[in-house]
Amino acid sequence: MNNDGCETPIRVPSAPFRPGESASFEEWSYSPSDLMMPDPLSCEPKDTIPHSTGLIRVLGDDGSRSGDWDPVISDSDLLIGLEHMVRLRIFDDRMMKMQRTGKLSFYMRSLGEEAIAIAQTMALEKQDWIFPTYRQPGAQFVRGRDMVSMICHCIGNVEDNVKGRQMPVHYTYREGRYISVSSPVGTQFSQAVGVAMASAYKGLDEVTITWIGDGASAEGDYHYALNFASVFRPPVILNVVNNQWAISTHANLASGSSTFADRGLAYDVPCLRVDGNDFLALYSVTKWARDRASAGLGATHIEVLTYRAGAHSSSDDPTRYRPSDEPDVWPGGDPIHRLRDHLISVGAWTEEKHRDLEGRIDSEVMAAYKEAVKFGDLAQGPYPSSDTIFTEVYSDVPWHLQEQWDEMNRLGGD
Amino acid sequence: MNNDGCETPIRVPSAPFRPGESASFEEWSYSPSDLMMPDPLSCEPKDTIPHSTGLIRVLGDDGSRSGDWDPVISDSDLLIGLEHMVRLRIFDDRMMKMQRTGKLSFYMRSLGEEAIAIAQTMALEKQDWIFPTYRQPGAQFVRGRDMVSMICHCIGNVEDNVKGRQMPVHYTYREGRYISVSSPVGTQFSQAVGVAMASAYKGLDEVTITWIGDGASAEGDYHYALNFASVFRPPVILNVVNNQWAISTHANLASGSSTFADRGLAYDVPCLRVDGNDFLALYSVTKWARDRASAGLGATHIEVLTYRAGAHSSSDDPTRYRPSDEPDVWPGGDPIHRLRDHLISVGAWTEEKHRDLEGRIDSEVMAAYKEAVKFGDLAQGPYPSSDTIFTEVYSDVPWHLQEQWDEMNRLGGD
Amino acid sequence: MVQAVNSALDNMLSKDEDVLVFGEDVGYFGGVFRTTDGLQEKHGAHRVFDTPLSEGGIAAIAFGMGLNGLKPVCEIQFADYIFPAYDQIVNEIAKLRHRSGGEFWTPITIRTPAGGGIRGGHHHSQSPESQFTHTPGLKVVYSSTPYNAKGLLISAIESEDPVIVFEPKRCYRGPFYGDPHKVPTWSGHPEAEVPDVHYTVPIGEARLVNEGNDCTVIAWGTMVHVCEEGIRQSGASCDLIDLQSLIPWDREAVVRSVKKTGRCVIVHEAPKTSGYGAEMAASVQERCFWSLEAPVTRVTGWDTPFPHTTEWDYMPSPQRIAEAIRGALEG
Amino acid sequence: MVQAVNSALDNMLSKDEDVLVFGEDVGYFGGVFRTTDGLQEKHGAHRVFDTPLSEGGIAAIAFGMGLNGLKPVCEIQFADYIFPAYDQIVNEIAKLRHRSGGEFWTPITIRTPAGGGIRGGHHHSQSPESQFTHTPGLKVVYSSTPYNAKGLLISAIESEDPVIVFEPKRCYRGPFYGDPHKVPTWSGHPEAEVPDVHYTVPIGEARLVNEGNDCTVIAWGTMVHVCEEGIRQSGASCDLIDLQSLIPWDREAVVRSVKKTGRCVIVHEAPKTSGYGAEMAASVQERCFWSLEAPVTRVTGWDTPFPHTTEWDYMPSPQRIAEAIRGALEG
Ligand SMILES: Cc1ncc(C[n+]2csc(CCOP(=O)(O)OP(=O)(O)O)c2C)c(N)n1
Ligand SMILES: Cc1ncc(C[n+]2csc(CCOP(=O)(O)OP(=O)(O)O)c2C)c(N)n1
Ligand SMILES: [Mg+2]
């Protein structure tokens, strides 16, 4: 049946395409020359009205870079970004395979969204705080995290720094100022404002970046974040990653509005809408937002337009709720291919080098994986000791936990 | 000390004026001819951009009515509205006096905001649902509620239809489709969307109107209401009453934005900002919103700009946090005087008639009050029987409540 | 059990046009646990639909719909995610009838999959029933089998009061006896025969799963099955009471049994402190003190967040239950 | 008591520049109960400030500030309004240290006035402590006098863990002995002498208010004073334990006393079912079963919303407490 609500007494919107239909999108009319870059330090929120409804792009459909937002970044840095993206994709593929064999309980890929956290983190300074959801693991590569340690977390072995307490992909990496991922969606968005308020209070040049999904932006925390940011103007970058889906729920059901970006304007916060598969544009808007934040001008609200090319998670089967060709016909392209093709077109890279890179990273991931499983995996153990159930609940172990801990051990916890 | 945060590392905004300073506002530049009235049935949300930043007025500073928004309403209906406003003000004054003598535990006036619920309810149909906060009691007069019964609630006697369970001013009046007031601020805003969705589902021509304060608009429920309204487009009228204060907290601290009205645009909902002390303008925008709702076009978001002329409640002393002259210099005027003067200027009313009206209503209120106290008051009792503690918690009385009820009676509850 | 829930919803959607079903991913897709599969197609998108990802908003619109004459049944995708709706539930939904002097009420049903055993870690494993049992105005039920999952849900939807319905997600596909390496299905289980037609399991009635004389074991949700195994391992002869309804609970069944056995062990997954087992233990000793031959004890999750890899060391195991029963017998 | 709270905040603001104080109306105005009066003027608006009316937002920014090295102390204006922040508190604040393998933590303090006796009706009277005691990772304290209000608050702020601090608003201006017609002030009360300087009342320690041999009475908040009067009326010789800390609670003090007296009555304002009295009763009978000569009983608010005009029939009265003590003595 047609679940478009127009014929029903109550209006219930629907996804644009459902299985059995064939998805088709109009070609993008957005081009890199559409939008000027306002001066970050003198820009007023209302100056960003065009930026909140248009789309900031740097990489054109032909792979060339242009426009006002074209950032200053060296090809060698771009190659680093490309490498991280390739790394993340291969890493994800490996983990997904391992999930199928029971080495992990669960997995979530960043497929199609690799550019986001990688480009944005590269645009920040080392002291800046990253407050991610489960789809920004790539930031850790930028911050230098050891892949073995990431895998140890995912496979829940004795070296997992989360100590087997949370599901895979709930990374924490204090050294890289990458804040612990939590499952309840949205909560980090408002918390990040507090992190940034503390930086401001201490007078430090620290910016906090955070993300929320198109789906999760319906939570109260979204409103808290924007509103507190609008009142206290802390140095925070608030990204809504609109990948068009929240599990099976299309963004049409997340909001009745056309863009997420423009929501920030009502809070008197500048708003940018950026092509989330365009590494250069992401880098550029993030630098712009950081410049403002660092100058004491407060938050920037960014809609990152992308497409969740894979399943929501290893538990999900998107063919049940969207046409299987939808990812392919979506006009935003693949973020890795787009940056690769650009670098090739300017002579900084070649197809062959790319294949070599993929090969090298594949080996790197395999090696890391082999190293990690030495410490155990979910299928076989060893797991973190069951003692980790009782530690770090509090800063100390209160008597009632100690009593229960003793009881567990008496009854033969390991 | 100056608590303007500009000199502090963290930005903390302040109220524009504090005790010891003298308040001054610019004269309003808004005039009734500023804004056109778009056709309610063809208007797109973005057509209301000017209406969300300007101010819809009908009554000019000179007491004349004009402009596109001037509604069709007879002078006799306006006189009814005037009478209800006068009634509410005198009622409030009486209750406040009685509060000081202990006949009520607590009271909240609508001083300066009398026009809002009265004009808006008059613009609706009988079958429409009123979902108020504590500052819209006036709607009950429009719906014909007996004043004695309202007083019985406030003084918590045996005839209180809330049965002594909630504080004064937490009216409920099912016959008038006036839904029970609850203390947690904001909750009614999102609930009202559900009430309206049910009306739509049943295919009835019923519209729901609700209000939220400038302060309370920071709660998650505000976001839920707007977002669900934007997705499901039920027949609901969502008012933010910006009376500039939330207890001691100025609207500057409720939001960083300039108007509350324009927030709805980001949810693709038409937005109007209206002079909340202008009876005619309120009536007009509400009719406009109802026409849309009733035609299946969904919600309208309205900022009602007014000023809380009195204390927050009987427990509050506003001279501690704002200049005592602030209410007087605020340029919005007094809603009763403005309508009175208009009606006098068109020859439909006279000063003398107004004084007579006040006298008559004063007697009416006194008579009602005397009638009500016959059933007891908070100082002397009798109160609703303590049995009312146990009834209507559930549709029946489960055994554990029965057991406790028996225990109370055994121990000498009355 | 998934089909039983689906069947309850299907029956009620067919029987009463005031029934609506909604929540995150429940519409087109049919729910992440598939409990609403096919219902949108059958009953229409105006009756079975997806909502924005906002538990607070879901509860709020349910409140309003219930107030305005409908019987909304909403799903919170995981019980762990019910907390953004906590204010709407405990301050608003629970109190409407009372606060309005009986003028308004909102007879809604909130369904939510709860409990551990699916490697869900901190936030896909919690069993927050006790945080709702402290709120007057709410009824709270917790199913354990396909039969009572359907019967309790229908009772909840038909109730004139708001009801929170916990469903043990670990048992959606089969009972769980405490051994993670065994994955039995429901087929052949006596409580898995679910009539297609409308029937109810009344709110307030417990189910006697097992009869015995040595000790009374009280449990709900997944733990009912784990207790069966625990009792077997203990070698004792026990009454096993599946409470089914937490508010109101079945006083007669519990008191009768404990007066008979003189001993009582209460088992639940949630942390011990202030879990619903505390209320059961407090009530049992208040009502049966002179019959008790040993303290009432509790076997529960530890007072820590719910872990991921070590969840089998967290959830009450048959061994722990057996040991507690033996402890009770020794007095 | 208001001054004691104010003094604690003032001491800590002076001592530690990482301490910030904020919430609804706490800045310029000094709080609707005046507990933060004068602090903004003294310490600056960057350290003591008003926030938007959003309890969820307040808790969330406190989380972030605590994570980033500060010691935020936020106020929820009434405990009834803490529920919009419930998700941030129970799913986020409580679990951060554990979930991050100890990499991050947020040592925040949430203060909130709780309890009845001020004619507050449904939503200005609730005492929701038990709804926080079920969440591992939180510490929970409940003051009753000026002395412990200050000492517990300082301990909370200095704690490395998140602490919820309930303050009995009925006692802000004076103790309450259960007679609404008498309004004593704190002056002359032994626990009202509050040193200006920094001192602590350690979290986890109870206070023995009264010593006796017949029965142990356990209470917290306003009820401590009502119990004094109830004990007097009962004519019995009782240990009166002011629990002060609910998580963790003082096992030694409670067990020692009940083993001595053999009888125990627990008193709180919140509804009975799943109130913290359930945990106390369950724990006491588990730990002291063989010493008990009567069931542990509870005197509590009824399992209904909190009423307005009839609140004196709702809150435990000295008479009800006396009757429960006599009941315990009769066994
Ligand atoms: C509070 C809460 N409610 C529900 C869920 C279950 N859930 C996990 S992810 C998800 C969809 C999120 O969609 P979106 O925010 O768009 O992020 P994306 O997965 O697309 O990156 C849902 C409903 C959750 N984790 N937290
Ligand atoms: C959830 C919640 N938090 C706090 C309060 C306490 N409180 C009552 S009214 C109020 C201020 C409301 O201001 P506003 O929304 O602007 O409405 P106004 O009083 O100006 O009409 C506050 C903080 C409450 N009632 N509910
Ligand atoms: Mg998404």
Ligand SMILES: [Mg+2]
């Ligand atoms: Mg206001």
